[in-house]
Each structure stands twice: as C-alpha cells, then as structure tokens.
Amino acid sequence: MTRLRMHRERHLVQRIGWLRAAVLGANDGIVSTASLIVGVAAAASMREDVLIAGVAGLAAGAMSMAAGEYVSVSSQSDAEKADLARERVELSEHTELEREELAQIYVERGVDLDLARQVAWQLMQKDALTAHARDELGLSEIVAARPVQAAFASAVTFASGAALPLVAAWISPHEAIVPVVSAASLACLALLGAIGARAGGAPVFRAMVRVTFWGALALALTAGVGKIFGMAV
Template sequence: MVHSEIHRSHRVGWLRAAVLGANDGIVSTASLIIGVAAANTAHEDILLAGAAGLVAGAMSMAAGEYVSVSSQLDTENADLAIEKKSLEQNFESEKEELAKIYEGRGLEPMLAKHVAEQLMAHDALGAHARDDIGITESISAQPVQAALSSAGAFTVGAALPLVVAWFVQGKLLIPVVAAFSLMFLVILGATAARVGGASIIVGAIRVTFWGALAMTLTAVVGRIFDVVTS
C-alpha cells in the first residue's frame, strides 16, 4: 500500500487571498465604524459609513487581487514563452541544464541525465517549468480565483462588525464593536493557522495585534475630529 501524506502547500493561493480579505474586512470596517462613532456621529450615519466601506472594500480587494495576480500570471507566461523558444532552439543544452539541476539535488550524473531525458521526452516544457523556473500547477497564479476569494472573504469579514453595530447604539457601540471584532480576528487567525498547519496561538496573536492597533488609531482620529469640530 502506498503511503500518501496530506500536504497544505496547494492551499496557499486561495488561503492567502481568503485570509487577507477577511482580515481586511474585519479590521477596516470595524475601524471605520469606531472612528466615525468616536466623532459622535448619528447611528444611521455610522451604519451608512460601514456599509459604504464594505462595498468599496470588497471591490477594491477584488480589483487589487485580480490585477496583482494577473501580473504574476503574465510573468509566468513570459517565462514559459522564453523557455519554449529555448527548447526549440537548444534542446540538448536544455536537457543538460535540467540534468545539472537534478545533480545539484543529489542524483548521480548518469542517473540525472536519464531522468532529464525521460522527463523531457514526456513533457519538456512542463519539466523545465517545474524544475527550472519553479512554476507548478498547485501554485500557478489564478487571478479570478484570487479576486473572488478576496472579495467574498472581505464581504463576510466586513459584515460581522457591521451587524454588531446595527444592534448596538450609544456609548456601548465602540467597546462592543471592538470586543466582537477582536474576537472575530482571534477566530480568523486561529482558523487560518490551523488550515495552514502553523501555530494557532501565533496566528491568532499576529492578526489580533494589528487589528487592535488599527481600531485604536482610528478611534483617536475620530475623537480628535470631534474635538476640533465641536
């Protein structure tokens, strides 16, 4: 029976986009709500600011991820085009280059040569993409997937503090939104770390620290604005 380990590296693309989106959704919307509330703004205006932040943030995340990952994909395709041309013009030298890579990983020269020959006979471009350039199917850029993951995660993350603000008014709004948002960040950080195979405690602390800092700073800004305009 062949033993097969469960690896997590294939999750890195969507996991990064989803965690980044949810984290930004919680932090930016909670901070926006707290900052606006600190300026003694009406409850309806606080909710309006939060809703506007949710829509704008989700679209910004989607556009940013799509453009960023598309640029990565363009670079990958350009590298593949260069490699394809090189294979057409210098097949033997490319075979030697691949063999040298395998030698550097510990194979005997003769075995490395045989491995390079067989892999290139099966899929020359795929072999060089994987072992020479470092492009594999599991980590190859996926612009649409990244955009949808980020936008969806941002929307879910942003909705959490917005829902809390919907039910809480007055002086309790800021501490309650902050408390719930920090709790959401702890859960997010721990879950992301768990899925990625990292330390749950470190993941939770890392996300929560920056979220708390953002909320504190925006509360200070909102309070200063209230004092200036009063």
Template sequence: MRTRHRERHRLDRIGWLRAAVLGANDGILSTASLLVGVASAAQAGPSDIMIAGVAGLVAGAMSMGAGEYVSVSSQADSEKAELALESRELREDPTGEHKELTEIYVRRGLDRDLAHRVAEQLMAHDALEAHARDELGLSVTTAARPLQAAAASAVSFASGAILPILAVTLSTRELAAPVTVMVSLVGLAILGAASAGMAGAPVVRGVVRVLFWGALAMALTAAVGHLFGVAA
C-alpha cells in the same frame, strides 16, 4: 496487509487561501476601524455610523477584488512569458536544455549518470513541464489564478465586514465603539486560528499576530475619531 501512506499537504490551497484570509482580515479590521473612528466622533449619529459601514464594505470589497485581479493577472502574465521563453529555448537548443536540467539534478544530489537519465526521461515525457517545474519553480498547483483570487478576496472581505456592521447595528449608540472592538477582536482571533490551522502553521502565533495589529489599528482610529470629533 499493506497500509496506504497518506500525506495531507496544503499547497493546493495557497492561491485562494491567501486571498481569502487577507480579504476577511481586512474586511473585519478596516470596517471595524472605520466604524470605531466614526462612532468615537461626538457628532456622529447611528445613521452616520451605518452609512460609513456599508460604504466601507462595498468600497473595500470592490477594491480588494480589483486589486487581487490586477496583481495576480500580472503574475500570470509573467509566468506565461517565462513559459514561452522556455518553450522557444527547448525548440532552438534541446541539447543545451538537457544539460541544464541535468545540472539541476546534480546540484540536488543525484550522481551525474542518473541525473542525465532522469533529465532525458522527463524531457521525453514532457520537456516544458520538466523545465517549468524544476528550472522555473512553476507548477499547476501554485499557478496564478486571477479570477479565483479576486472572487475569494472580494467575497471574504464582504463576509468579514458584516461582523462589525452587525455589532454596531445591535448595540446602542453609547456602546457602539466598545462592542464593535470586542466583537471584531473575537472575529479576528477566530480567523487567525482558522487560517493558521488550515495552513498547518502555529495557531497561537497566528492569533496573537492578528489581535495585536487589530487592536492597534482600532485604537488609532478611535483616537483620530475622538480628536477630530471633539475639535469639530
């Protein structure tokens, strides 16, 4: 009995996974840094800290969503322009495009006769798809999706930002900064491990990377809050 060979690739996750990981990481880190900075200021009260956290969540989520939408829309526009150009070239010079595709396959290791036949058959099936994939490096799997990226980024930012806000809410004024730092670092570590695992990357490297930059960012904002809070 033959067993089916199954491979679990993760390229179909690239679009939303990148935006979601970036959003959640930024949600935790930027909101925690903001709260730690405000909490480190001597004059800041509990209401000041909470207002700063909620304002950071709303502003950050909107900014991340809008930024992702604009960025990925620009990528989508570039992809559409390249496909339109390729489509015109296929109409105007199909022979030249066939030779171009043949040369691509030759460079990839096929002998010229086989490359010629492969290019011929693929162009007969769907010439634009063949050139988009093998000449331009575009595919349905990795195509830009602005709305998907924007939604994933905004929702994940808000989800990440809730963690340090809850930490501040459930702690005393004196412990607000250290509790927020500890809870946020745990959240960043979990996020780093999860995102690395989903992408098939080394987990330890992902965790160490987010912890290092997270700790550095919060330490700097705590120093700024303390400096200006005391100076005021």
C-alpha cells in the same frame, strides 16, 4: 502478496493560493470596517451615519480588494506565461543544452550524473516544457497564479469579514457602539487567526496574538482620530 495501493497526498502548500487571499480578505474586512465604524462613532456621529459609513466601507473595500488582487495576481500570471514562452523557444532551438541543464539541476540535488541525464531524457520525452517549468523555473499547478480565483476569494471574504462589525454596530445601542464593535472585532480576528493558522499548519497562538495586536492598534488609532475631529467639529 499484499498489493500496494497508490494514493495522492494533499499537502498544506496546495492551499496557499486561496488561503492567502481568503485570510487577507477577511482580516482586512474586519479591521478596516470596524476601524471605520469606531472612528465615525467616536466622532459623536448619528447612528445612521455610522451604519451608512460601515455599508459604504464594506462595498468599497470588497471591490478594492477584488480589483487589487486581480491586478496583482494577473501580473504574476503574465510573468509566468512569459517565462514559459521563453522556455518553449529555448527547448525548440537548444534541445540538447536544455536537457543537460535539466540534468545538472538533478546533479545539484544529489543524483549521479549518468542517472540525472537518464531522468532528464525521460522527462523531456514525456513533456519537456512541464519538466523545465517545474524544476528550472519552479512553476507548478499547485502554486500557479489564478487571478479570477484570487479576486473572487478576496471580495467574498472581505465582505464576510466586514459584515461582522457592521452587524455588531447595528444590534448595539448607539452609546455602546465603540466598545461592542471593538470587542466583537477583536474576538473575530482572534478566531480568524486561529482558523488561518490551523488551515496552514502554523502555530495557532502566535497567529492569534499577531492578528489581534494589529487589529487593536488600528481600532485605537481610528478611535483617537474620530474623537479628536469630533471635538474639533
């Protein structure tokens, strides 16, 4: 008789926590730093001013992304903990009602009432809070909020993304900073869009077009602003 081997499948949704923060951080790093460099360069600033602005944008942006992501995800985590605490009290005070509520959730999913009650009873015997967190509140280990992980991923990926246009500005001649940084940044954005789409199982071409379009728009706007203020000065 052939023995069935149990295996754990890894689904794309398991990547959603770090993938969202990583893609957002890298994308923002490229767009914001490249836009800053292009805007300053378009204002006819000195090469040193352009590079200093780029480095300052990298440092400030990385810390801002980390802080913002930490606060945002911490708020989500606090809400999840509050829901779990409330559910823990309800389970201790109204066990039978909570068991019936869980059974009704399974009935709505297509399970017969008698079987649903058996399943609810067995799951609550093992771990009542986990069963209700997963099936009533929609909380699980896969999508749980992790503030420190999200903050770290955002800071690192922002700095990594911001380093790309900064390096392009450093190696290019002063008079070619705007076109070189713009071209390099758009190419990196397209690559980032493809990688993010691939990792998340989304259409690659659509993601590339979307991220490149918004990056090009940001670069064009900041270049225009820099040019206008450069002429005014």
